[in-house]
Amino acid sequence: MNLDTALDHLSRNPAAPYDPAELALALARDEYPCLDIESEMREIADMAREVRPRLRGGLVGRVEALSRYLFHEQGFSGNVRDYHDPRNSYLNEVLNRRLGLPITLSVLASAVAARAGLRVEGVGLPGHFIAKAIDREQEVFFDPFNAGRILTIQDCELLVEAVVGCPFEASAECVAAVTPGYIVQRVLANLKGAYLRLREYPKAARVIRRLARLCPNDPAQRRDLGTTLLQAGKPGQAIDLLREYVALDPPPVDRASIRELLRQAQAEIARWN
Secondary structure (H helix, E strand, C coil), X not given: CCXXXXXXXXXXXXXXCCCHHHHHHHHHCCCCCCCCHHHHHHHHHHHHHHHHHHCCCCHHHHHHHHHHHHHHHCCCEECCCXXXXXXXXXXXXXXXXXXXXXXXXXXXXHHHHHHCCCEEEEEEECCEEEEEEEECCEEXXXXXXXXXXXXXXXXXXXXXXXXXXXXXXXXXXXXXXXXHHHHHHHHHHHHHHHHHHCCCHHHHHHHHHHHHHHCCCCHHHHHHHHHHHHHCCCHHHHHHHHHHHHCCCCCCCCHHHHHHHHHHHHHHHHHHC
């Protein structure tokens, strides 16, 4: 898979038919250039072959069998202790360490389930990603970050309320299956936040470049790329991005602060000359 081409396709059509697991591994190659994606995908296929005979009976029973296999026998779990570790967002590291975020564990569950004959889709609740199994008109929600716990709609609402701190009503739109483009954007946003929190600015800039490609109409991504490049010690690369942002019409609310960063970048270049 050519990741640049995939991101371009997804920028135009977020529902383009890409495998989220393969996309996640392609993203991981930015951090792990020697990553063997085919080998990682074979591991997922091997797990699917092992669990397939157990996926019998009603939909709830099949979800419980999948969760028992992944989160008890195989030992996958949510990384509660170090939630913001960037490795939680890289699917190869999730496979290796058996630790991940809600979204990467949901991508894993979906990938294994699909190859075992069970349709599982991701659901992007505010502040917490979950999964749902679908069979005709029936849907069963479950939480891969919390050992595959089965969720009712009311459970989903309480889960979001606990995260965001305000009442939440789960509309049909809120619990709809999300697209591959949405999944990639959310994984990249998690990585962006993780690297900025660690002040690893070159890595953050690399991730934001991917986000800017996926979201070409979002000026905030190009602004953030400019500010991060400046923090990474690359003012020359930051100047055009910051200049473009302050020239937006209508003017952004943070124009003054970004203009000051633009002056800082220009001053640094002037000192070098």
